[in-house]
Amino acid sequence: MTTGSLPGTAPPVRRPRSQLRELELRGVSRAYGAHLALKPFDLTVRGGEFVALLGPSGCGKTTALNCLAGLLPLTGGEIRLDGRRVDTLPPEKRGFGMVFQNYALFPHLTVRANVAFGLKMRRLGKAEIRDRVDAVLRLVRLTEHAAKHPGQLSGGQQQRVAIARAIVVQPPLVLMDEPLSNLDAALRLEMRSEIRRIHQEFGLTTIYVTHDQEEALSLADRLVVLRDGAVSQVGTPAELYEHPVSPYVAAFMGYRNLLGLTATSGDTAAGRGLSVAGTPGGGPVAAGQPVTVAIRPEDLHVAGDGEPGGAGVGGAVVGEAVAEVVEYHGRTLHVEAVTAEGDRLHLRTSRPVHPGDALRVAAAPERALIFPGDGGAP
Amino acid sequence: MTAVAAGPQAPAPDPGTVRGRVALTHRLAERGVDRVLLLAVPGVLALVALFCYPFLYGLQLSFQPAHGGVLGAYRAFFADPFARKSIWQTFALAIPASLINVGASVPISYRMRREFRGKRLLLAVLVVPITLGTVLTAEGIGEFYGPAGWFNRTLHLLGLSSSPVKLTMNYTGVLLSLVISGFPFAYLLIHSYLSGIHPSMEKAAATLGADWWQRFRYVTLPLLAPGLMTTFCLTFVMTFAVFPSALMVGDPDGSTHVISIEAYEAALQRFDYAQGCADAMIMTALMLAVIVAVTALRSRLYTGTTGGKG
Structure with a gap:
């Protein structure tokens, strides 16, 4: 738990006056x-x-x-x-x-x-x-x-x-x-x-x-x-x-995918049929430790056949899931997909996806945060 | 009905009447006339039997005195200085008693909004007198505050007075009894009015720099004022009709010869029913005048919601 002054840089002063210092x-x-x-x-x-x-x-x-x-x-x-x-x-x-x-x-x-x-x-x-x-x-x-x-x-x-x-x-x-x-x-x-x-x-x-x-x-x-x-x-x-x-903060900031996995190295995690290459988010992680992987729906996408990771540069395949709910939001589709182990993944895609389609899901490693400990989601 | 052109698929029953009937029930419902209105019937019947009929009967009786013509009884009342004075004496009791009841309820209920130790006990002590009859209260006052009562004995023991303080068989005794039996009523009403004012009102006023008196003066009091006036009307009506205590702890032939005693003596001691009824009608007219005046004043105040979301 961090309190007080994190690297909170002062916002640029652009206001007319403030009575309070x-x-x-x-x-x-x-x-x-x-x-x-x-x-x-x-x-x-x-x-x-x-x-x-x-x-x-x-x-x-x-x-x-x-x-x-x-x-x-x-x-x-x-x-x-x-x-x-x-x-x-x-x-x-x-x-x-x-x-x-x-x-x-x-x-x-x-x-x-x-x-x-x-x-x-x-x-x-x-x-x-x-x-x-x-x-x-x-x-x-x-x-x-x-x-x-x-x-x-x-x-x-x-x-x-x-x-x-x-x-x-x-x-x-x-x-x-x-x-x-x-x-x-x-x-x-x-x-x-x-x-x-x-x-x-x-x-x-x-x-x-x-x-x-x-x-x-x-x-x-x-x-x-x-x-x-x-x-x-x-x-x-x-x-x-x-x-x-x-x-917890990640969930508040829109990281809807919170996966309880096990660390396989300092920056990879696996389990429940998934494997993620990510970035440590809240301190060092040791192999074998339970971790929570947080990924935003915007950063999770459908991997093209043969391509390593769709639109994301350096994207890595996370796992496979079956689309269950597909919502139309104009340019993108919001997809809720279920893995074989029953985990729900939320992702965005601009490709045509229909409920029941099997998807290969990928995320860029710098966009997947690995936190030590399981749970902690609100 | 014939104006309705019968189209090829027009239903057989006269469509005009059907439409008319639907429209009528709708129009009645718009004005609040529907079957729910039947719920009011028992109450209205009771009101007619127990209030309207006796009132109208008394009213017509008051116009049939033994002598003096239609308005003879009214003229007799105003011709008698002793009877005339009873109007003033009734007001002299009812107005101060109502003001004391309302005035004392405000600070107490204001304080009682907060939780504190012994609140329930205090509440019980405040409210119990409402369960006592006026006769019992008057008797108790007579015993307690009388010349040989505990109150005077305590004063004497403490050396605070050499001769008993006369608190009963006069104006003070009646005023005391009106306050004791009227206060719980006023308190309960004002307490509920006050709890209807959202606490965030005063909090907002506090953050805007208002101290406790300003918060009360500019926020709570204006929102409470209509309730205070209603409470005043109700306690005024109760105290204006003072009778048992005026007889028992008052001075019914002198300073507490109130108008209800005047009516009672005319009807049941002199057996002049017409005069008794006329006195009662005068009493009613006076009460109504005060209530109308207070209500008119009240209608000029803000009487909408008292907090929460607008």
Whole structure:
């Protein structure tokens, strides 16, 4: 388990400004009775960064966010904002913006009053409140809905009000708790780029909780993958995508084929009628050791007759399987094939394949990751 | 019906009527008229027999006094200063008692949303008086707070008072009894209104910089206000009709000569039923006036959902 600073290179600074230089979490933990919902957790967030906490439900990511917001007291550890300790402050003194999963808009207030709420609590002047609310409403494109109540808005509009309300106070840190999970697929895509745009335009520092790896990869500068309250891996999207440190992270990053085999050398594995030439993913592997081989469906393809490995350069035949489910996805077919031993392989191909066809399946060795240990898949 | 051109494959039964019948049941269903409506029948019957009929009977009785013409009984009520004063005395009890019941319920139920040790016990203590009859409560107050009751004896023992504090057989005794029997009711109602407000509302307000008072003032209270008004109406109606305690721990010939006692004395001590009915009708009109006023105020507030998804 790696925590803190993996080779997490700082993202290029391209933002207008950020009020925060550094947010530091040191050994932050949270227990419910004997159950440790969040194990001691270290993370340093730089100003202007967009960090996603990624994991399945129950992995502790929302707990972590609530601890940051001050809605849950910590059981241990400390949170420092530019060196100043904030974990002892109540939520209203931290000044962080938070976007809730159910938006938590005030139903009795208009959109304008909802957005103005935080400014009003800060006792700003009427004229300043009006100007800042107008500016934010323009940014989230809700100017013409300012006089409406939340109940009269669509889900996407409510979501934008929630974001506007959180960012209008120009918080040093914005926390978002699965803000897109209540939206339909098309709107989710649209709002995703909206969130990234707002993050950049306002120079925000954002911590974003999600269970959707695609969302996390596309939005975040850095990802934190959580599992059972502990950090599995921290890194940039590319690092996690290319070099997951465990089968668990690999599964999250789209390595759908996780095969429990036995190592035959440092970089080959075999068993269950399959043999794979791969690359060690999470540390050295010795022959005879049980290993998990992770391959993305995109990297597994049908080997041509006689050809060593179809389209992939240096592709090596993994084994044989019978196509069972073939889905048409435009240029490619998504194929689910079953080996003689009953293992399911997910692969892509552009060649015509029909259910029942016997396939020879191949993968490039640099695309097949070999992890020590079996299991570990979510 | 004849307007429907009979095509070659037209079915034999008159299609016009069939279509008309379907349309009628559909139209009725649109207005909420269907067989489920029959479920309301027993309730409506009971309401007619137990409320509408006695009420209308009393109403017509109030217009037939022995003398003074149709409005004689009403004129007699307002001509008698002692009777007239009972209106003021009823309001003087009902309004403060309802305000105390609603006002005390808010902070207590606000606190009771959180878990703490002894919560169930406290809840039981708060709610038990609802199971006691008003007569029992009044009797208990008479015993406990009376001149020789435990309350005064304790005060005396502690040397806090030399002569007994007069808490019964006056206004205070009746107010106490109205609070003791009315509070559990108000508390239970407000507690349920309060738990209908999604906890994320206050969390959101907190992250926006609102301290506990601002969270209450700008988020919880506005969402709770319609519920408070409804609760006020209900406790007001209960306290406005105060009768046993006004007799038992009050001063029924003086400061707690409430309108229900006035009606009772007219009907069952002077056997002037018309006058008794007129008094009751005046009482009803006053209650309705207050309820209409509060409801009108309530309709100007936000009364939609109180949290969760919009």
